[in-house]
Amino acid sequence: MPSMPSSPAPQGRCQRLKLASSRDHDTVDALVMAARPFADRERYARFLRLQYGFHGSLVGLYQDTTLNRWLPGLAQLSRFNAVQADMNDLGLSLPSVPAQVVVEAPEALGWLYCSEGSNLGAAFLFKQTQQLGLDAAFGARHLAPHPQGRALHWRAFVEQVDGQVLSEAGDAQAVKGAIAAFDSYRAHLRAVFGDALDA
Ligand code: HEM
Numbered sequence: 001m002p003s004m005p006s007s008p009a010p011q012g013r014c015q016r017l018k019l020a021s022s023r024d025h026d027t028v029d030a031l032v033m034a035a036r037p038f039a040d041r042e043r044y045a046r047f048l049r050l051q052y053g054f055h056g057s058l059v060g061l062y063q064d065t066t067l068n069r070w071l072p073g074l075a076q077l078s079r080f081n082a083v084q085a086d087m088n089d090l091g092l093s094l095p096s097v098p099a100q101v102v103v104e105a106p107e108a109l110g111w112l113y114c115s116e117g118s119n120l121g122a123a124f125l126f127k128q129t130q131q132l133g134l135d136a137a138f139g140a141r142h143l144a145p146h147p148q149g150r151a152l153h154w155r156a157f158v159e160q161v162d163g164q165v166l167s168e169a170g171d172a173q174a175v176k177g178a179i180a181a182f183d184s185y186r187a188h189l190r191a192v193f194g195d196a197l198d199a
Pocket residue numbers: 014015017018025028029030032033113114115116117118119120121122124181182185
């Protein structure tokens with residue numbers, strides 16, 4: 001007699017990354033909200049510095065040859081240039097280029113999962129920038145949806161990441177990378193907003 005299935009269907013890698021990092025996501029989400037980055041342009045300028053620090057630290061990963069072989073088109077996805085353009089729009093000086101995150105490719109998948117996924121929730125953030133008179137052509141370029149649309153773009157990325165064959169150890173590295181990426185975002189956020197988090 002065939003045995004009843006006793007465990008849920010195996011999940012894709014991104015699904016596992018989501019499960020492993022959902023608490024981190026929620027604390028980061030809450031911190032961003034507490035920072036009130038869209039309350040005025042001064043706060044938004046800080047938010048841009050936060051985005052500059054985070055996305056700037058990942059440029060090396062987005063340009064990495066192995067990762068571009070694994071995820072074709074990856075180099076075009078970095079939002080660092082758009083963040084810089086947003087800062088230029090608002091007349092903000094650009095800090096020096098952030099130190100680069102250097103990790104092995106499996107761990108990098110977790111970092112990229114975090115960075116690309118942040119564009120999903122950015123729909124809400126993008127809307128908020130309109131209150132500051134900003135949009136996809138001025139000041140809020142880096143939060144604008146991908147031309148394909150956020151959901152379609154995300155599904156294509158997930159398919160690429162899920163499609164990579166990794167060892168069990170590699171998979172664990174990817175989870176480690178996703179959590180490290182959220183930690184890093186939190187650290188950038190605290191560095192930029194520290195004193196203004198509860199003000
Ligand atoms: C106030 C700030 C934020 C809000 C309100 C927010 C909200 C959301 C929402 C609603 C989703 C699900 C969207 C969907 O499934 O269509 C999502 C997904 C996601 N967000 Fe955020 N987010 C915020 C900040 C961030 C930040 C700063 C990061 C990373 C640094 C991040 C990383 C992710 C990731 C990786 C996913 C994909 C989860 C999955 O695997 O489905 N989010 N966010």
